[in-house]
Amino acid sequence: MLILGIETSCDETAASVVKEGKDILSNVVYSQMVHNKYGGVVPELASREHIRTIVPVIKAALSEAKISSEKIEGVAVTYGPGLVGSLLIGLSFAKALSYSLDIPLIGINHIEGHIFADFLDHPEISSPFICLVISGGHSNLVYVAQKGSYELLGQTRDDAAGEAFDKVAKVLNLGYPGGPVIDKVSQEGNPDFFKFPRAYLEEGSFDFSFSGLKTAVALYVTKLSEEELGRHRTDVATSFQEAVVDVLVEKGIKACLEKNTRKIALAGGVARNKRLRERLRAEAEKNHLHVFYPSPILCTDNAAMIAAAGDFRLSRGEVSGLDLNAIPYAPLNSVQ
Ligand code: KG4
Ligand code: ZN
DSSP, rough: OOEEEEESSSSEEEEEEEETTTEEEEEEEEEEEEGGGGTTTTTHHHHHHHHHHHHHHHHHHHHHTTGGGGGOOOEEEESSSOHHHHHHHHHHHHHHHHHTOOOOOEEEHHHHHHHHHHHHTTOOOOEEEEEEESSSEEEEEEEEETEEEEEEEESSOOOOHHHHHHHHHHTTTTOSSHHHHHHHHSSSTTTTTOOOOOOOOSSOOEEEEEEBHHHHHHHHTSSSSSSHHHHHHHHHHHHHHHHHHHHHHHHHHHHHHHTTTEEEEESGGGOOOOHHHHHHHHHHHHTEEEEEEOOHHSSSOHHHHHHHHHHHHHHHOOBTTTTTOOOOTTOOOOOO
16 A cells, blocks of 8 residues: 655645555655744744645655556655644645545544654564653653553653753754754763752652753853853753653653553654663663663654554544645554
8 A cells, every 4th residue: 555644733844655564665854944944933934935835746756666656555744743733734735645646535643643653663572561751742651551552641841852852952052953952962962960860750740741851951141151161051951861761761661660660762853862862771770671762863853754644543444534724743553
């Protein structure tokens, strides 16, 4: 089965053709640059960029896969969560394509898409496992009982992990998006330079909170002189990263132990973080757990993960109607 995936939930316009739910024939991602100078995504600009780029991106995905649109057997599209204006562009396009080609439309939850990035890169991964879906828009701790069956153990109560990276990078004048820059500069920084707060929340909670940490960094920076900030910018960024990593790793491992599974997977843009991967591997080893994460291109937003999830749902007989709407806060639902 050949599925065309379309992803426009935030600031990436992406299209991909996936065969049999596992072979990526093409994976085209256009990352919008227009937001860089604002230090964050401007929703209205994101929608306009999606309108401008969706046709060339889809054409590129088809041509890279060397197939014509008539060969596509289903169109999978992200319907939420995400920015409503952005979601609507991909969704409307997918509906038009489904109607004109007379092929099924499959609405996909973006978080489920991120989880499928792990299935794409690790066909050997067997359920159950814990998946930490951490990106610019979400921080979810999910128990994947089996493919398509999810239990949300925890989520962020305020900022997402990637959002905290982006905001802290802005405070430190490191540029946007902040995650990759902090990841890079932290190779030279001291993680123990300053002990920023770790929000573990109530005993036993798998929820996250990164907003207090972000504020703590901003306050700390106001107390530094220009010269001190210049000298310790990298150390502050590295100490911030360490605080995020500590909480993610500890909660992820605890969730594995509590749910009695030996596997933990990362997904989402923050899953690219080197320190997080390194610390998770080290802690997992101590607890005899296996760690999985997707290749970098499948961590950040892409449409291959949406096509793979679409293939799975369609093979279970799930098809969406043309009345499918964009849902900015769509919950993660298991298959029927
Ligand atoms: O999954 P994604 O492309 O979009 C959302 O679904 O939100 O994730 C983007 C987020 C951004 O906040 C970015 O700063 C973060 O992922 N990110 C990273 C790294 N690469 C991207 N965070 C930490 N370390 C990285 N290497
Ligand atoms: Zn995402």
